[in-house]
Amino acid sequence: MAPVYTLAEGKAPSLRAARKATQRAAGCPQPSNATSVQLRNGSGGGLVLLQDTQLLETLAHFARERIPERVVHAKAAGAYGELEVTDDCSDLTSANFLSAVGKKTKCLLRISTVGPERGSADTVRDVHGWAMKLYTDDGNLDFVFNNTPVFFIRDPVKFPSLNRSHKRHPKTNMPDADMFWEYASFHVGNPEGIHELMHLFSDRGTPASLRTMNAYSGHTYKLTKDDGSFSYIKMHIKSQLGVKNLDRKTATKIAGENPDYLVHDLFEAIEKKEYPKWDVFVQVMSPEQAENYKWNIFDMTKVWPHGDFPLRKIAQLTLNENPRNYFTDIEQAAFSPSTMVPGWAPSADPVLQARMFSYPDAARYRLGTNYQMLPTNAAKSPVYCPFQRDGFMNFGTNYGDDPNYIGSMLKPITFRTTAAGGTISPTFTNHEKWVGEVSNFTTTVGPEDFEQAIGLWKVLGRDKGHQERFIDNVADNVANVKNDKLRSMVYGKSRSHISFHGSTRIWVRASARQLSSSGPKLSSVSMRSIHRRDEQWKHKARIKW
The missing domain is CATH 2.40.180.10 (Catalase core domain)
Structure with missing residues (x-):
């Protein structure tokens, strides 16, 4: 048998491998990948007939190959x-x-x-x-x-x-x-x-x-x-x-x-x-x-x-x-x-x-x-779940004639508890005892919600250039914000969570990129002024960090 190579080894798969005879999905022989049943005349054209099962199956399946994409985590x-x-x-x-x-x-x-x-x-x-x-x-x-x-x-x-x-x-x-x-x-x-x-x-x-x-x-x-x-x-x-x-x-x-x-x-x-x-x-x-x-x-x-x-x-x-x-x-x-x-x-x-x-x-x-x-989701351990039956695309045994209800004396079943034996400590029992009122609960935001963000900013400062790259990443994205009020809000609030100098540089860079890419062209004098301000903030920021 010819060896099978992978693309990673720099070799293409052998073209001399044994050929498999193809069938339609129902197992019936398929004459050709270029054959269709037609009513033809001498002019070279033809009318495709509904009896051409191969053609109809091929087209119908192609239109249904895609399943819904994940709403998140698609790639x-x-x-x-x-x-x-x-x-x-x-x-x-x-x-x-x-x-x-x-x-x-x-x-x-x-x-x-x-x-x-x-x-x-x-x-x-x-x-x-x-x-x-x-x-x-x-x-x-x-x-x-x-x-x-x-x-x-x-x-x-x-x-x-x-x-x-x-x-x-x-x-x-x-x-x-x-x-x-x-x-x-x-x-x-x-x-x-x-x-x-x-x-x-x-x-x-x-x-x-x-x-x-x-x-x-x-x-x-x-x-x-x-x-x-x-x-x-x-x-x-x-x-x-x-x-x-x-x-x-x-x-x-x-x-x-x-x-x-x-x-x-x-x-x-x-x-x-x-x-x-x-x-x-x-x-x-x-x-x-x-x-x-x-x-x-x-x-x-x-x-x-x-x-x-x-x-x-x-x-x-x-x-x-x-x-x-x-x-x-x-x-x-x-x-x-x-x-x-x-x-x-x-x-x-x-x-x-x-x-x-x-x-x-x-x-x-x-x-x-x-x-x-589905094979990729199916457990490798034995599964017996007779209370989930039928439904679209059920390709198992569907549990035969086993009862689909709980409590049968003819075919009794057993259950496994997750906690077997021993005495549960009162500490754990009391810790998970839920006593309270059903209410509409809304969380609030306080100073403690920004402590770890400020701490992360300091952690980034220990890695040479990381704070600088963070500022550049944010500025590049904020530059695409069209609403001036929103951009000012991002700048203003970030002052309290990273640093005054860092947030100011985000504002300077974002404004420069927005004007140079989508707004009126800045003069060379204006661009030099913006870059000079950025370097000044960069120098001050080094001292602060």
């Missing part, structure tokens, strides 16, 4: 791999997939941008999603993370508006800086999102490779034990290659030359057996600590400082297999934070609670009610 790369436990964590959880050092669990990882469409460039500035499916012995566990440790919102009702503001304007169908900054600004939109906004416009917003990108749970989760005890955790997945990013100009240049740059980089690395690896850590907080901590631990606009809750390594992730077919393995993959196994549980984070509904609901719309039967 993505993906690969298979394995999660291996490296450190004992039996004191934290009874989860089977973390039960022993050396235990390996197969997984599927999908890394995506958030706002742009499936055909967009993958080096555009954006948050990157990290969706991972672990095929454990107890069923599937999904991680739906991002490459930033925080997020823009803490109120779930804002989720649709947030994502719409990052997409195209409903009238022009073009990206709109006014729309983005009006929502992201510090006015009526979403002031608590400043922390994530700073991550977005830092170098982290344009990763150089998916292999050199970290991922974070963002949400607070719980690791639970069979005795009913639990710990709150946040998960960090850190690249063994280190974090590497692109500067704005390089990312923009690559976007125009190779819009699939990051997808290509990951695929080719795995083809060459240069398998990327990540270390998996958790931050651990006890319920007692949560009761008295200075911040709301369920607020995903904030991090847990490592000084208070250090990282603890538990596992290693390796990607070692490319998709066999992108559509079946990656495009049809569906992930949801509600897909959990014993030992892993949700917290009282309102955004997490809402995502647990929204994500599987999106999958039902996009893929159908039986999306979990």
Whole structure:
């Protein structure tokens, strides 16, 4: 048999491979890819007949090849791999997939941008999603993370508006800086999102490779034990290659030359057996600590400082297999934070609670009610779920004649509880006792919502040139804002969150770029004046930083 070569090896596949006879979808022989049944005369033309099943099937299927695109996270790369436990964590959880050092669990990882469409460039500035499916012995566990440790919102009702503001304007169908900054600004939109906004416009917003990108749970989760005890955790997945990013100009240049740059980089690395690896850590907080901590631990606009809750390594992730077919393995993959196994549980984070509904609901719309039967989504462990029957595209046994109702004496069934044996500590029982009034709750914004953003600005200052690049990234984007009042608002509020000099330079640069690109042409004297002011602020900023 002729060897099979990959494109990564610089060799084309053999053209002498055994040929397969093709059929129509029903298995019937297909005479030719250029044959159609026609009523013809001598002039060379012909009338196609409805009895030409091959032609009709071909055209009808082509018109239905596309499925709805994901409303967010449409552009993505993906690969298979394995999660291996490296450190004992039996004191934290009874989860089977973390039960022993050396235990390996197969997984599927999908890394995506958030706002742009499936055909967009993958080096555009954006948050990157990290969706991972672990095929454990107890069923599937999904991680739906991002490459930033925080997020823009803490109120779930804002989720649709947030994502719409990052997409195209409903009238022009073009990206709109006014729309983005009006929502992201510090006015009526979403002031608590400043922390994530700073991550977005830092170098982290344009990763150089998916292999050199970290991922974070963002949400607070719980690791639970069979005795009913639990710990709150946040998960960090850190690249063994280190974090590497692109500067704005390089990312923009690559976007125009190779819009699939990051997808290509990951695929080719795995083809060459240069398998990327990540270390998996958790931050651990006890319920007692949560009761008295200075911040709301369920607020995903904030991090847990490592000084208070250090990282603890538990596992290693390796990607070692490319998709066999992108559509079946990656495009049809569906992930949801509600897909959990014993030992892993949700917290009282309102955004997490809402995502647990929204994500599987999106999958039902996009893929159908039986999306979990698709091979890429199906559990590798045995599944017996006779109370979910029928529906479009049910291609299983449909459980034969087993009862589709609970309580049958003819074919009794058993259930597995997540907490078996032992006495649950009153501490944990009281901690999760919910007593209160149903009310319309609206969060408020206070000084504590800007503390970590100010802290991040100082962290950027430790990396030579990072604050300068941040200012340049923001100025380049704000330059596209057409509304003067909105641009002034972004400038004015940023003074209190980064620095007076930094925000002033954003204003100077953005104004110069807007006037030079779309407004009246500036004289050489005016341009020199603007650049001189920028250099003056740059010198003062060095002293302040």
